[in-house]
Amino acid sequence: MTRLDFTTAAQPLSRLGTQPKAPPAIQTEKQAPPPAQPTFQADSLLNSGVKGNATPTLSLEPEPQFLMHKVKRGETLGKLAQKYLGNANRNLEIYKANQDDLQNPNDLRIGMVLKIPVPASAEPIQEEPDAPEPATPNDPTADAFTLRTVKRGESLSxxxxxTLGDSERYMEIYKANRDILKTPDALQPGMQLKIPQRKAEVPPPANPPVQPSKPETPQKPATPEKPAGPSGPSAVDHSSLTPGAQELFAAMQKYQKFYAERGVTSRTKTTPTQLREIAKELDSASKAFGVDPKMMLALYAHESGGINPGARSHTGAGGLGQLTSIAIRQVHFMAGIGKGGKGTAPYNQYRGNFIQNARSIQQRYNIKANVWTSVAYMSYELNERARLGRGIEKALKRYGDPSVSTYANKVNDEYKTLFGGKLF
Structure with missing residues (x-):
């Protein structure tokens, strides 16, 4: 019932439903029918003789009602707005209703309880567990989409x-969002992207006809190497590694375990053999160029989306350090790679360890070549370009993207996950 707030010296009316007492009816021989209930008019009340100093306020808007929702993995305010309010663009209504708990619209945490504003006249919404949409009979593998909010610093790759577990599939997202993206680089923080998800294939018939065939000798299938997570093998021999390389190897195992426990499998795909090679080459290259190997490992975690040697950006950058042709050519110049080049120490002492072809994408996936080239390029940023700003934070920004103010902080966050401390 709508409240009417008055503060007066006379008798206050606390609710609109309060009716004035009628004088007792005069008894006659024949009982008269009861008088009709008076209809309340807001104008007559406001113009009545009630006196007081306060200005009366009349609110005819229904009081807001809320539905409580417990946040699940993968949910965003846009998804919740689409589910409960019928429009993903109404996500700010949910954010404003929960500003006491949310610092920004992306500050969702699994398990937190949100208030979902719904109109007072709306029927209560029963929350149901998410279920995949049924495939249409004509196209059993038709594309379905989930919505995702773009965060600052993210690219399509x-x-x-x-979301899809493969940076090479960025064009699938771009094609699904051509209505709002003119180019793959036209991302803006806060944009709602449709992420394509292929539905499951239609299962084969329950009882397919049996075709006679010759008996075959069963072969034992090859067992692929598992990631070095909590359930992965620990048989990789790392006793021959230097103490520094062993520390890097242990930090990467801890990193994979951290994300495996949270269900982020895209950051746990690097095999133990690859982790061992990364640790070995990073330890050697960092000593050669005087660069902090822990900082470089945190940079790899951020740049490749989880220490992924096969990561590739839509811009063409690839490998652990997400090297571009510009960065590779700079290292070539410092090392004297090319016709008549002499180079300078220590770059020219390790020419054979670098990526040799600046245009080759495949060479950027080579762990040793990528590690040595990226460490050499970071040495160039720290030393040869120190005039542009000294310190790790400024060098990191130049290595990544100077236009992204949060780049160094993101590397700092990866460092904390890997080693438990901070770079700066």
Missing amino acids: IIALR
Whole structure:
């Protein structure tokens, strides 16, 4: 019932439903029918003789009602707005209703309880567990979509890596969002992207006809190497590694375990053999160029989306350090790679360890070549370009993207996950 707030010296009316007492009816021989209930008129009340100093306020809007929702993995305010309010663009209504708990619209945490505003006249919504949409009979593998909010610093390749498990699939996301993206680089923080998800294939008939065939000798299938997570093998021999390389190897195992426990499998795909090679080459290259190997490992975690040697950006950058042709050519110049080049120490002492072809994408996936080239390029940023700003934070920004103010902080966050401390 709508409240009417008055503060007066006379008798206050606390609710609109309060009716004035009628004088007792005069008894006659024949009982008269009861008088009709008076209809309340807001104008007559406001113009009545009630006196007081306060200004009366009349609110005819229904009081807001809320539905409580417990946040699940993968949910965003856009998804919740689409589910409960019928429009993903109404996500700010949910954010404003929960500003006491949310610092920003992306500050969702699994398990937190949100208030979902619904109109007072709306029927109560029963929350149901998410279920995949049924495939249509004509196209059993038709594309379905989930909505995802773009975060600051993300690219289509990073989103593809985190949602589809493969950075090479960024064009699938771009094609699904051509209505709002003119180019793959036209991302803006806060945009709602449709992420394509292929539905399951239609199962074969229950009882397919049996075709006679010759008996075959069963072969034992090859067992693929598992990631070095909590359930992965620990048989990789790392006793021959230097103490520094062993520390890097242990930090990467801890990193994979951290994300495996949270269900982020896209950051746990690197095999133990690959982790061992990364640790070995990073330890050697960092000593050669005087660069902090822990900082470089945190940079790899951020750049490749989880220490992924096969990561590739839609811009053409690839490998652990997400090297571009510009960065590779700079290292070539410092090392004297090319016709008549002499180079300078220590770059020219390790020419054979670098990526040799600046245009080759495949060479960027080579762990040793990528590690040595990226460490050499970071040495160039720290030393030869120190005039542009000294310190790790400024060098990191130049290595990544100077226009992204949060780049160094993101590397700092990866460092904390890997080693438990901070770079700066």
